[in-house]
Amino acid sequence: MVERQSPLEPAPLEPELRTGSHGDFEHGVDVILSETRPRSILQLAAWPGQEKELISGIRTVTGLALPDGAGAGSTDGVKSVFGFAPGKFTVVDEAEGLGSAFANVVTPAIGTVTDLSHGRTAIRIAGPKAEWVLAKFFAIDFALPAFPVGAGRSTMHHDVFAQIQRTGADQFDIYVFRSFARSFWKALCHASEEVGYEVQ
Amino acid sequence: MLITCPYCGPRDVIEFTYQGDGNRERPQPASQDLDAWNAYVYNRLNPAGDHNEIWQHSGGCRAHLRVVRNTLTHEISSVAFARGDHKSVARHKTEGKS
Numbered sequence: 113m114v115e116r117q118s119p120l121e122p123a124p125l126e127p128e129l130r131t132g133s134h135g136d137f138e139h140g141v142d143v144i145l146s147e148t149r150p151r152s153i154l155q156l157a158a159w160p161g162q163e164k165e166l167i168s169g170i171r172t173v174t175g176l177a178l179p180d181g182a183g184a185g186s187t188d189g190v191k192s193v194f195g196f197a198p199g200k201f202t203v204v205d206e207a208e209g210l211g212s213a214f215a216n217v218v219t220p221a222i223g224t225v226t227d228l229s230h231g232r233t234a235i236r237i238a239g240p241k242a243e244w245v246l247a248k249f250f251a252i253d254f255a256l257p258a259f260p261v262g263a264g265r266s267t268m269h270h271d272v273f274a275q276i277q278r279t280g281a282d283q284f285d286i287y288v289f290r291s292f293a294r295s296f297w298k299a300l301c302h303a304s305e306e307v308g309y310e311v312q
Numbered sequence: 313m314l315i316t317c318p319y320c321g322p323r324d325v326i327e328f329t330y331q332g333d334g335n336r337e338r339p340q341p342a343s344q345d346l347d348a349w350n351a352y353v354y355n356r357l358n359p360a361g362d363h364n365e366i367w368q369h370s371g372g373c374r375a376h377l378r379v380v381r382n383t384l385t386h387e388i389s390s391v392a393f394a395r396g397d398h399k400s401v402a403r404h405k406t407e408g409k410s
Binding site (some may be wrong): 153160182183196197198200245251252265268271273 | 318319321323324327345372373374375393395399
């Protein structure tokens, strides 16, 4: 497999891409930003009426059970899955080769598998102020009862389409188009400056 | 203006794309009825009140939605997936006239 290059490699004049503490961190670091670099990012879509077969196929391959409801999802720290549209799911794995694992399970009669591993960048924002920083970007409810752990949301920041999965009480994974990742990362850094952030 | 997407919940109108009047009936592709095609392409009801519209949640789940919006108040009285049911929801302008 071709070695993947991150779109977030730091350049000499871009300190916010370097690991370490930035912004107003003298009073503590309230947000941690990192790129999770999963090796597999897939989009699965079921034909109308085939949603249950697709959900059971996801459980067969990943071992993750999808709860009922729009935008529901789950994660075990290595693999993650969430619904982002009716009958459509994003499935992520830290390991390579998830697409071929689905090839025999999601048959052409059930739906489609699209490999987006090279097309999306996964950015993780964690910490006590993660919810607060994201609320500056997206006009959706980030409170835990409205956005439970495992659930996913598709929305956008200006015209940058983003899929967000809550992977912990104060942790979110954001999937953006690779070509927008660098500017989106910098916007996240600027928004995190006032609470102090650390790049890992 | 908020539109409550049946999948995503209430979202700002900036996430949605207007896809046109929801009252149009497209003639069969092979139809030679020029009046029907003319009506499909050009004729609009332009009501002052509830209006059937098609919107796409392009900045979210990308589903096409059948929306009833009041053109005077921008109140959204109904949102449903456009797939499947093609019946108009808003009262047709011509129906109310005697």
